[in-house]
Amino acid sequence: MQQSVSVVGGRPPENRLHSGIGLHTPADVQHGRAELVRAQRQAVLDAAYTAHPDRFQRPPNAPRIPEAAWISQPQEQPLTPPTI
Template identity: 40%
Template sequence: MTIHSDHGSPMAATNVATLPAGLGVIKSHSRPKMSNNNPYSESRCKTLKYRHGFPDRFGCIEDAHAWCESFFDLYNLAHRHFGIALHAPFDVHFGLAEQLREMRADVLADVCRRHPEQFVRKAPAPPKLPDTVRTSNPPAPTGTIKRSRHGNSPNCLPRSRWQVPVRSDQHRS
């Protein structure tokens, strides 16, 4: 069995770092200062931990599996994400987002026609699906060195940035 982690403080703590070795588990680490962990998984795990109804303890492994299966169905099929224009990942992954956005625009236009007094500045519109989804800002332009909060050395640059194109025509697993 292998456990993979970035070089975060919980996995570097002495008591946690020595535990896998005692259990015969091989440790795998990301390269230092490289953001090659999965930001989507990290986001999902934070949502899971703070979800209403997340238990303090599960009675058994089957209870944990059942709760997680229910949660991941909700997260992927129904949970609306701000980073992808209030769509569910399923909608974006299978190319349904633009059609759903048009349907939302029709509903908003109808509401605006029926109640124009509520929209004095401009007609409402659903948010547009972004061209790319990022976990942080894009890297600094070539030729400029952005100093890290860790020091002034050019070797201590900020972590590389994730930039993943959102394409509904491409199957991602």
């Protein structure tokens, strides 16, 4: 039962790419690997564009990693001094 729950859609949950974080896994972002992965993806895209520029309308770019990603962004609350 655990196996059927943990692998849904062909990828285990820890390996799913998330569009909200530049098509990276949460682990890549959390452990600081996202920029390296993005650079590797960009190198592949650059090579593809160099080899076959006629297949592209413009040079491709790997998705950028957002500064912040939220499921539900918390509302900013003004700081108030504690009452005694």
